Amino acid sequence: MNILGISAFYHDSAACLVRDGDIVAAAQEERFTRKKHDHGFPRRAAAYCLSEAAIRAEDLDFVAFYDKPLLKFDRILETYIAYAPRGYELFLKGLPLWLHEKLYTPRELDRGLDGLYRGRYVFIRHHESHAASAFFPSPFERAAILTLDGVGEWSTGTIGLGERNHIELLKELRFPHSLGLLYSAFTYFCGFKVNSGEYKLMGLAPYGEPRYRDVILEKLIDLKADGSFRMDMSYFAYCHADVMTSEKFARLFGGPPRAREAPLTEREMDLAASIQAVTEEILLRAARHAHKVTSAENLVLAGGVALNCVANGRIAREGPFKRVWIQPAAGDAGGALGAALFVWYQLLDEPRKALEAGDYQKGSLLGPGFEEKTLLSFLDSVGASYRGFESEDELAGEVAELLAAEQVVGHVEGRMEFGPRALGSRSILGDARSPKMQSVMNLKIKFRESFRPFAPAVLREDADSYFEMHPSEESPYMMLVAPLRSDRRLPASENGAVGLDKLREPRSVVPAITHVDYSARVQTVDRERNPRFHRILARFREKTGCPVLINTSFNVRGEPIVCTPEDAYRCFMATNIDALVLGRFLLMKEDQPSAGRAGSEDHLARFELD
Ligand SMILES: [Fe+2]
16 A cells, blocks of 8 residues: 655645555655755655655556545635735735645645546545644654644644544634744744744753843733633734735844844843743643643654754653653655655554564655665766775774864764654764864854754764763654753853854854854764764774764755765865765765866856845
8 A cells, every 4th residue: 555645735745655654655746856945846855755665657556645625625724714805915915836736735746746647536634644744653652733833724723632543632722812923923023034043042941041031921922721821912923925024023123123134132132032931831731731641651742833842852852751752854845754654653553563663764764765876876976086986884883083183074884763853864974073073063054053053963872971962862863952061161251241152152162063052963873773873983093082973964955965975075065175075986086077067156156045
């Protein structure tokens, strides 16, 4: 039984293939089209999923779509009527897309699959897709489910219960009241791009003070004990305009929104810290309520808000649950996976299989991989100079050696990750002990804002000796933030640095991955899920005594994470990455022919700023 899951036409399109309950393949369209957050029909991702399963579209038994377009349109119409005539322009702007595309989703799906699929389309409610993506791949027999995002049809957040092969949503928060949209409103107001700059806002928060926390709780939202809330919509404009916040919002926070790319001021840092604090408070209350309603021991999370790994870390440490599992593709891309799994378990009532590895997500390594002969013919086609390694251990040793000498290494091996995090298969690696590495990586490799933190990858077995984590706790998908242990910190200097100046203070023995508040978004690397990456870390520890590396996604600012050897080579040649690993081949920058070398400006110009 082959089920294709699709998410499309809004943000982050993706496809996923589930065969007899097994996740065979999943990938985001942006990785193929090289257009970040591509929202078109995921034609190439779907083609990839079919090829991975060695089938054609006519062999599919079901195609599942991640939301219900008609119900969504109902929400848009009702919102328009409620705000009329204020939202007329916004409504008119969105209407053609609905009339030509979204209201005829089956036709669009037919087109996308070249008319080859003859079976049924199944439309799953948006939050049921998120909930299914959170529960079914998780290791739990029974768990509370929490989904939170901007908005689907009407729901913006749900509490549910998963038991064996069945999920049930018990409570919902409805549009326009939405934690995702509240967070995005601050993202917009602070001058970042909505639906992608939320990470930046979260990264900015530790530089500020939560000075506006109480104002938000008093004026913007009415927060209840169970984590539900109502927003005072006079501060927000997203129901009727093209912007997120109203003039009243600007008056409350001392003037107009920050312009994109303008210098960051203390106000934005304090706003970031404040909305982060409120978000954590809401999530903790919702988690406690979910525990009360379900009396489940474990919790699973999905929806765009579940990408807030700082809040996730607090739920894991302070929440009432024994264990927490978070869908790595928590945003809308993961809806494709959830929709397909929903058909298999919920609609077809198939039982869940016995658990073999840590969960059913397979390390989230669900995208394309490349055979050796493909790598070789590519390398030869560009005249690359490379060295092949016969033994994994030798290769890992060589990479560890380079890293210990403060070289930056691009690492492409095995199947590509599904979800926004690179977990070692499409990663750039660096020495976390190096005091200059954060700025080198930000400014010379990724060409992005200097304040942005980097995440550590740590050997699973050593995680609790560097981070405040329980020895049994893991974070294989880099979905939660944990504090650095106090014995790894350096005493704070007395110069009282504020704002971005905090960045220049050495804070720990692994400064490149320690944020200004000593937090770190941890990936625990285990041998089962990531054998190669585990080996590199182990060899690095042998050489240096340190089991921690920087792991950042293999791309530059605005670029989707690299997928193919071509993408990786192009990015490698255009940036200051020193070495590139493709499978078992190692390329040194200085040995490469200058003919293929593009300037970083040309490369960056291919992508829109995020
Ligand atoms: Fe969503």
